[in-house]
Amino acid sequence: MKRQVPLLITFIVGAVLVVAAFIPHNPFGRLGENFSLYFDIIAVFAFFLGGGNLVRIHSGRFFRGLKFYFMEIKKQGGFWPLKMLIAFPFYAMGGIEDRRGKDWFFSMVTLIGFFVMLWAGLFKIGNPGGWQGNVTAPGSLFQDFFMYVFTPLKATMYSLLAFFVASASYRAFRAKNKEATILLVTAFVILLGRTPAGYYVTFWLPDTLSFFQVPNLANWIMGVPNLAGQRAIIVGISLGVISMSLRVILGIERTYLGQDKD
Amino acid sequence: MAFFDTIKNIDRRVIFLFIALSVIVPLLFNVIFPERITPIVQKIFDKIEALPEGSRVLISLDFDPSTAPEQEPMVDAVIYHCCQRNVKLYVMALWGAGQNIADATINRIITTHFPNKVYGVDYVHLGYKAGNQGLINVIITDMKKMYTTDVNGTQIDSIPMMRGVRSLKNMDLIAAFGGGFPGLKEWILFAGDPGNIPVAGGVTAVSAPLLYPYYPNQMLGMMGGIKGAAEYESELIRKYPDFEKMPHGGLEMMGPQAVAHVVIMLFIIIGNVTFFIDRKRKTRAN
Numbered sequence: 001m002k003r004q005v006p007l008l009i010t011f012i013v014g015a016v017l018v019v020a021a022f023i024p025h026n027p028f029g030r031l032g033e034n035f036s037l038y039f040d041i042i043a044v045f046a047f048f049l050g051g052g053n054l055v056r057i058h059s060g061r062f063f064r065g066l067k068f069y070f071m072e073i074k075k076q077g078g079f080w081p082l083k084m085l086i087a088f089p090f091y092a093m094g095g096i097e098d099r100r101g102k103d104w105f106f107s108m109v110t111l112i113g114f115f116v117m118l119w120a121g122l123f124k125i126g127n128p129g130g131w132q133g134n135v136t137a138p139g140s141l142f143q144d145f146f147m148y149v150f151t152p153l154k155a156t157m158y159s160l161l162a163f164f165v166a167s168a169s170y171r172a173f174r175a176k177n178k179e180a181t182i183l184l185v186t187a188f189v190i191l192l193g194r195t196p197a198g199y200y201v202t203f204w205l206p207d208t209l210s211f212f213q214v215p216n217l218a219n220w221i222m223g224v225p226n227l228a229g230q231r232a233i234i235v236g237i238s239l240g241v242i243s244m245s246l247r248v249i250l251g252i253e254r255t256y257l258g259q260d261k262d
Numbered sequence: 263m264a265f266f267d268t269i270k271n272i273d274r275r276v277i278f279l280f281i282a283l284s285v286i287v288p289l290l291f292n293v294i295f296p297e298r299i300t301p302i303v304q305k306i307f308d309k310i311e312a313l314p315e316g317s318r319v320l321i322s323l324d325f326d327p328s329t330a331p332e333q334e335p336m337v338d339a340v341i342y343h344c345c346q347r348n349v350k351l352y353v354m355a356l357w358g359a360g361q362n363i364a365d366a367t368i369n370r371i372i373t374t375h376f377p378n379k380v381y382g383v384d385y386v387h388l389g390y391k392a393g394n395q396g397l398i399n400v401i402i403t404d405m406k407k408m409y410t411t412d413v414n415g416t417q418i419d420s421i422p423m424m425r426g427v428r429s430l431k432n433m434d435l436i437a438a439f440g441g442g443f444p445g446l447k448e449w450i451l452f453a454g455d456p457g458n459i460p461v462a463g464g465v466t467a468v469s470a471p472l473l474y475p476y477y478p479n480q481m482l483g484m485m486g487g488i489k490g491a492a493e494y495e496s497e498l499i500r501k502y503p504d505f506e507k508m509p510h511g512g513l514e515m516m517g518p519q520a521v522a523h524v525v526i527m528l529f530i531i532i533g534n535v536t537f538f539i540d541r542k543r544k545t546r547a548n
Contacts, residue, residue, distance in 0.1 A: 036400045037407055040393030047392065134389070134413045136365045146362040151327035158328035162522065166281045167274040170529040174537045184530070191527055194467070194489050195520035196295035219300065222474055231475045 007251045014249035054114060058107035065104020120145055186221055193218020270536040277529060284525040285518040293517030297489075297496040305483035306462040307497050309435060310340070315348040317434040318427065322449065322463075323367070324440030326359035329466050333439050334363070335491035335511035336464035338371055339498055340437050345376045346502055350423050351385040352433070354409075356397065356444045361390035361413065375508065382412075382421045389413030394444040398452040402430045429457075435482075436461045441469025450480050464490055492516040 013035050020032030073084045119125070125141040127133045136143050175181040192198040198214035205213050211220070247253035299307065313319070321341065325333050344351055353368065355361045364387055372379050379385060388409050391397050400407050405427055409418055418424050426432065430453050438449040438461065446463040450473075454461035460482045465473060467487025477484060485491055491512030498505045 033400065033403055033407075036396050039396040040391065040400060040408065043392040043394070043396060129414065132415050134365065134387075134415070136362045136389075136413070138365060138369045143362060143365065146327075146359070147366060150359075151330065154327035155331055159331075162285070163278045163281050166522075166526050166529065167277045169526050170272070170274075170277055170533045173530045173533065175534055176537075184534070188527060188530070191523045194487070195523045196297065196516065197520055197524055199298070215298075215300075222471060226471050227474045230472060234475055 003254070003257055006257055007254070011249055011251060014245065018249070051114070051118075055111065058110045058114075061107040062104050062111060065107070117142065117145060117150075186225075189214060189217050189221060193221075266536065266539060269532060270540060272532075280525050280529070281522060284521040288517035288521050289514075292514065293521070294513050295516055295520060297492045297513065297516065299493040299497045302477060302483050303485055303490050303493040304497070305478065306340070306437070306485065307343070307483075307494060309460060309462065309482055310343050310347060310349070311501070313344075313347055313349050313434055317347075317349045318352060318432060319344050319349050319435045319437060320352045320354065320430065320433045321364075322354050322356060322436065322438040322440075323360035323364045324356040324438060324445045325363070325442065325466075326357055327363070329440075329442075330363060331511070331515070332466050332488055332491075333464055334367070335488065335515070336485045336494065337363075337367055337439050338508075339491060339494045339505075339510070339512065340464075341367065341371045342375070342505060342508065343494075343498060343502075345372060345379060345384075348384075349434075352388060352423075352427075353385065354388040355390040356394060356448070357440065357442075358390055360440075364389075365413075382416070383423055386421055386423055387413045395448040395452045398430070398444075398448060402453050402457050405429055430459060431457045433459055435459075436463075438463040439465070441465030441473070445469075446473060446481070446484070447476070450476050455480055488512055488515045488519055 016028060016031045017035055020028040023029075024032070069088075070084065073087060074080050076083065120141040121135050124131055124133060124135055126144075127135065127140040127142075128137050133140075136146070169187075173180075173184050173187060175184050192201065193214045198218065202213040210216060244253065248256065310319070321337070321344075323337060341351065351372075353364045355364055368385065368387060372385055376384075381387075389412065391408050393400070393408070397408055401409070405424075406418060411417055412421060430436070436449055436453055436459055438446045440446060440463075446461070446465055449463070450461050453459055461480070462482040462484065464485035465487075467489065470484065470486030470490075473481065473484055485494055488511075492510075492515075493512075495505070495510040495512045499510070
């Protein structure tokens, strides 16, 4: 019963949505709309689930680390409460490490970040419109945290990619064989074509040879070989999704239900 | 040979240093190169330029701060263009962080540069709703099933510009920004195609190749990365010289990007030269 009911729901919803796509008239059209609406409502609960899961995992790790730290300090004797306060920064930064308490400091930072943002957003602290206003209104604490803490952090993390891409390009783009040479030349054309430098390198070519101007070559690579490859991939993925969806709807694929036992 | 060995085993921190310098120096000296618009970007520009006054444009901000430096210039340019054309803007987000970005963008572009624009009459912020493509699937038939209020909690029916808007099909253009999931691709698949609504937008440079298969039949046009934004901005400056007084991140960031690309290419050349010399030496030794 624990497995039959979810399988039945999946079959009905999946079948109705497939039929609704081909016959968008009532009752299938209305049912399809309603099922999409239910999906949106259920999606909201994923936030509670995600938040709860984050707190559960990181609080467990944090308290385990804190307990281990407390025991370590107490073992050393002396006036342990003072020792505990003094040693905390060193311990937190990884001075004392143990399998049981590893990375607990990062869990603490995660939990603080989570609860501070939750507090600022939930109670709309400093919101110009008060409780009724928009949570992300300029001037609210939530928006300030977002703009001045979250945004620089995320942008920094992403921009680090530039350094690794450069380093990886230096090591990986070697003309070792025919295929690697084609890849190297393509990368060169795209890199050059995506900058104004590409234009200046080949702008002197006559109109009859304009195809060989680097920006035009880059556009051709994106619009022809890349397009063909991407289309092939999309067709392949789509066929895979269709067959997988049929397996799920018909109850052949059951891994999404968890462990495969009744 | 010592020099060759040093170059061959170049420390990656040296590469990092060169990349950092190639970005910082052009930024400090505000290096700006002229840009020429490509057809894939031109189509978006022409579409907005051809929209009659009072047309409806939906702007969806489906990205977060990690890609904001690449995508915000596109959004700024399109919103500026729409405001110049006096079209009605419906701003929303499929990503949670998109709502914050939308608020900041409205404040930066509309409130600051178009103070005569009235909220609820010329533009509305519908905010973020969960559901990804499921949300699009619902609002393609009925907006009010998902949006009963705007982001400020104002009833949708009391917002003047929402009158006459039943679903996405009432939009004249959907401009979606974001190459992740959900993003521009989902707007094409779940709104543009079934609703026969023109969909255009912008994505990060790494996502752009994945969207080419939809151009030009299912996707009107696309701005790929900073280059796309810079192309749009250059066309905006040409048509609306006042835009030059505004911050134009696309053109400003193309300088560092161009120099960084050239530095990467130089390193690739160095890498290949050392590779061939090394191979020759090994062949000789054998």
